[in-house]
Amino acid sequence: MSASPVSSVPAQEGGAHTTSPGGSIVIVGSGLAGYTLLKEIRKRDAAVPVTLVTADDGTFYSKPNLSNALAAGKAPAALAGAAAEKMAAEQRATLLTHTRVTGIDTARQRLDTDRGELGYARLVLALGADPFPHGLDGDGAEAVLTVNDLADYAVFRDAIAGKQRIAVLGGGLIGCEFANDLAQAGYAVDVVHLGDWPLERLLPAEAGQRLADSLASIGVRWHFGRTGRSVARRAAGFDVALDNGETLAADVVLSAIGLRPSTALAAGAGIATGRGIQVDSLLQASVPHVYALGDCAEVDGVNLPYVQPLMVQARALAATLTGTPTRVVYPAMPVMVKTPVHPVAVLPPKPGSIGGWQVTCGEEGVCALHVDADGSLQGFALTGAETAQRTRLVGELAA
């Protein structure tokens, strides 16, 4: 096989462009899903033309590092991996950076972008997820930050430099990880969370409470059962008004209330969407020649917005796109919550599982097993030192 021509369109260069579909695979998105797919395709086929289109600058980075970079002593620049040009050259792909796809004509197999039209033979949507709008009122609401990519994180780090008080809205996975990272770096952290304990959709109460207590032990102040109403500017910082009338003073407000799969582009093109872009186990969408993976995808009815599932998806889709149709088959994939003060490993039971938690609380952590009526393991939630059991339990589940 001969290598395909190497080309890239660097940031800001070039205007509108028009290409014909040819044999080109077009990937939209340069997050872990888009780039992992590109790499997996290249492992299998050095020649097939691939174009990767992305709204951002195409820098490769690992998103999970954003929520523990303070502890790791890393500035945003240190989290950036290869630049777009390097990725294009290494992976022998055409990269269109700072190019937003605005429409898909699935009949003509063409994309509208803000820099012109682009044809595709096969299209892969790796669009990620968007932060839930926080819906806060007040003259400080537009200053509330979210962190969902490296550029957001650079803005966040600038905002917290030299500041002290950070209000985090949301005590899910990302809120807890940022709370741990910020508190350990010496910030005063308030977390406002609607649930009665953190990660309440993944963890039973005892496990969530242990995590909450551990974070409190390094200074995190919890506001459970509460939600933010408005953010008002003050001479120094902001006042965050909660739904019970309480007010928190903060220098920076971070919204971590959750992400939702990016579906608008697909829905606008008549591609079936539900929670995410609906695809089957071949990652094929409801119209021919269109696929989806990563945070934006709902695979056989399930959206798994984590790194390990997207790796499995990328390997399967690369095989499919290079001539070997391959269905996604997930191994047991525990989610690790990066809260070093009290780590958590959780493998939720499959949706619709009928069973309950058996919880054992020890000095150093909590072991919660989700079992059915026969005592068969369906999932687990482990905290602290109990996380050491996860490999054994994954083996038990696999068996």
Ligand SMILES: Cc1cc2nc3c(=O)[nH]c(=O)nc-3n(C[C@H](O)[C@H](O)[C@H](O)COP(=O)(O)OP(=O)(O)OC[C@H]3O[C@@H](n4cnc5c(N)ncnc54)[C@H](O)[C@@H]3O)c2cc1C
């Ligand atoms: C702070 C944080 C910590 C996390 N920690 C963990 C962890 O520890 N473990 C774990 O498993 N998971 C973790 N996750 C989740 C994990 O990072 C994501 O599942 C994963 O990075 C998603 O990758 P993606 O490529 O699907 O999406 P994204 O990385 O969001 O990439 C989407 C891409 O699509 C592009 N795009 C979107 N719309 C358009 C358009 N219209 N035109 C052109 N381009 C477009 C964007 O520019 C971007 O390049 C974390 C997430 C966050 C936010």
